[in-house]
Amino acid sequence: xxxxxxxxxxxxxxxxxxxxxxxxxxxxxxxxxxxxxxxxxxxxxxxxxxxxxxxxxxxxxxxxxxxxxxxxxxxxxxxxxxxxxxxxxxxxxxxxxxxxxxxxxxxxxxxxxxxxxxxxxxxxxxxxxxxxxxxxxxxxxxxxxxxxxxxxxxxxxxxxxxxxxxxxxxxxxxxxxxxxxxxxxxxxxxxxxxxxxxxxxxxxxxxx
Amino acid sequence: xxxxxxxxxxxxxxxxxxxxxxxxxxxxxxxxxxxxxxxxxxxxxxxxxxxxxxxxxxxxxxxxxxxxxxxxxxxxxxxxxxxxxxxxxxxxxxxxxxxxxxxxxxxxxxxxxxxxxxxxxxxxxxxxxxxxxxxxxxxxxxxxxxxxxxxxxxxxxxxxxxxxxxxxxxxxxxxxxxxxxxxxxxxxxxxxxxxxxxxxxxxxxxxx
DNA sequence: ATATATATCGAAATATAAGTACGAAAAACA
DNA sequence: TGTTTTTCGTACTTATATTTCGATATATAT
Numbered sequence: 001x002x003x004x005x006x007x008x009x010x011x012x013x014x015x016x017x018x019x020x021x022x023x024x025x026x027x028x029x030x031x032x033x034x035x036x037x038x039x040x041x042x043x044x045x046x047x048x049x050x051x052x053x054x055x056x057x058x059x060x061x062x063x064x065x066x067x068x069x070x071x072x073x074x075x076x077x078x079x080x081x082x083x084x085x086x087x088x089x090x091x092x093x094x095x096x097x098x099x100x101x102x103x104x105x106x107x108x109x110x111x112x113x114x115x116x117x118x119x120x121x122x123x124x125x126x127x128x129x130x131x132x133x134x135x136x137x138x139x140x141x142x143x144x145x146x147x148x149x150x151x152x153x154x155x156x157x158x159x160x161x162x163x164x165x166x167x168x169x170x171x172x173x174x175x176x177x178x179x180x181x182x183x184x185x186x187x188x189x190x191x192x193x194x195x196x197x198x199x200x201x202x203x204x205x206x207x208x
Numbered sequence: 209x210x211x212x213x214x215x216x217x218x219x220x221x222x223x224x225x226x227x228x229x230x231x232x233x234x235x236x237x238x239x240x241x242x243x244x245x246x247x248x249x250x251x252x253x254x255x256x257x258x259x260x261x262x263x264x265x266x267x268x269x270x271x272x273x274x275x276x277x278x279x280x281x282x283x284x285x286x287x288x289x290x291x292x293x294x295x296x297x298x299x300x301x302x303x304x305x306x307x308x309x310x311x312x313x314x315x316x317x318x319x320x321x322x323x324x325x326x327x328x329x330x331x332x333x334x335x336x337x338x339x340x341x342x343x344x345x346x347x348x349x350x351x352x353x354x355x356x357x358x359x360x361x362x363x364x365x366x367x368x369x370x371x372x373x374x375x376x377x378x379x380x381x382x383x384x385x386x387x388x389x390x391x392x393x394x395x396x397x398x399x400x401x402x403x404x405x406x407x408x409x410x411x412x413x414x415x416x
Numbered sequence: 417a418t419a420t421a422t423a424t425c426g427a428a429a430t431a432t433a434a435g436t437a438c439g440a441a442a443a444a445c446a
Numbered sequence: 447t448g449t450t451t452t453t454c455g456t457a458c459t460t461a462t463a464t465t466t467c468g469a470t471a472t473a474t475a476t
Binding site for chain 2: 108135152155156158159162166167168170171173177178181182185186197200208
């Protein structure tokens with residue numbers, strides 16, 4: 001078998017396995033899904049699974065990497081489609097929220113939470129490459145604001161990138177976790193709360 | 209044995225077990241610590257451990273609850289010791305950072321992250337009681353700012369409590385996780401970055 | 417087409433932990 | 447001393463990830 005063909009076949013098999021795992025993870029949950037389940041669902045023997053992935057976590061990381069790609073793509077669209085700072089900002093926020101709602105299991109991982117030990121070594125999906133793409137995105141966003149002179153003049157671009165990212169992710173995370181409390185104690189839907197928070201945060205970035 | 213004595217003894221045993229588990233969790237890590245380890249280290253038989261705790265998670269939750277108590281106490285001190293909004297605010301931030309640095313394993317759990325499945329039911333440490341205490345604290349903090357008319361007039365107290373909490377926790381979380389990146393790409397220490405972020409966030413809360 | 421190499425399979429084995437069962441030993445108590 | 451409560455020790459059960467390995471099937475080269 002030619003080297004090219006071989007690589008393609010390998011990719012094909014990996015893709016099948018990942019697709020099967022993805023389905024099971026999303027229906028039964030990650031913990032409840034066994035390697036036997038995955039093998040059966042993907043129509044491979046367990047031994048073969050272990051030829052292509054060295055562990056369950058390896059499969060998991062592969063999936064997270066895929067989603068991170070998807071998310072980055074969507075965020076890029078959001079940011080590039082809008083032409084002023086304000087709409088880019090809200091586009092990005094909403095994009096993240098939608099993603100969190102669609103794939104809550106993966107959202108946390110993308111944010112660096114160690115559902116599966118996001119070991120620094122080895123198959124860490126949140127590699128420099130990805131992180132850079134995401135950061136470049138926010139940088140782009142902020143630059144839009146700087147050009148238009150919307151943004152507070154006392155902010156420094158580089159650290160603000162991370163600052164914005166971390167605050168927004170924190171807000172989304174807590175909104176999801178406290179969803180019930182929001183309703184009961186604040187009498188606010190998650191959506192209302194997020195709208196309020198994003199707006200408040202936005203105001204905090206721009207000149208007044 | 210009198211009922212009083214019995215309860216005291218029970219508490220004594222539980223405390224011993226928790227103390228042993230705590231040590232092991234902090235040295236070997238939570239996953240790597242087995243029930244046998246805990247039993248041996250606490251000088252009880254495994255069966256006895258299961259008399260006092262119904263599962264490993266039960267022990268873990270007990271520890272987290274303790275730490276949550278400690279943290280709440282420290283935060284209360286920080287906030288009540290300071291008399292203006294600004295110093296309360298920074299006190300609270302620093303208190304949280306110190307805590308995160310001392311007990312990184314538990315910080316995430318306190319923030320609601322499900323290292324061990326923070327099941328809604330049952331032994332969820334982050335119970336309404338605790339959450340309320342924490343929220344009351346931030347409320348107190350914000351009220352200080354409102355009295356002094358430091359705080360932006362367009363903010364609503366209740367949702368802002370959660371907003372402030374989530375943004376600050378997000379900032380701390382990311383600062384820890386991206387520690388390396390901060391150094392390399394921003395040429396900033398974690399401390400510098402946090403100082404910058406907290407200040408920026410502070411500015412975003414007050415009138416200008 | 418046949419020999420050789422490669423990929424896949426199936427089933428059993430290994431390893432690790434959590435949690436359970438239960439009778440024996442020890443301690444507390446009356 | 448006899449009874450109750452607590453603790454112990456050990457072995458068992460269960461669940462699952464990961465490994466092993468010989469058998470089988472598939473593809474490739476000569």
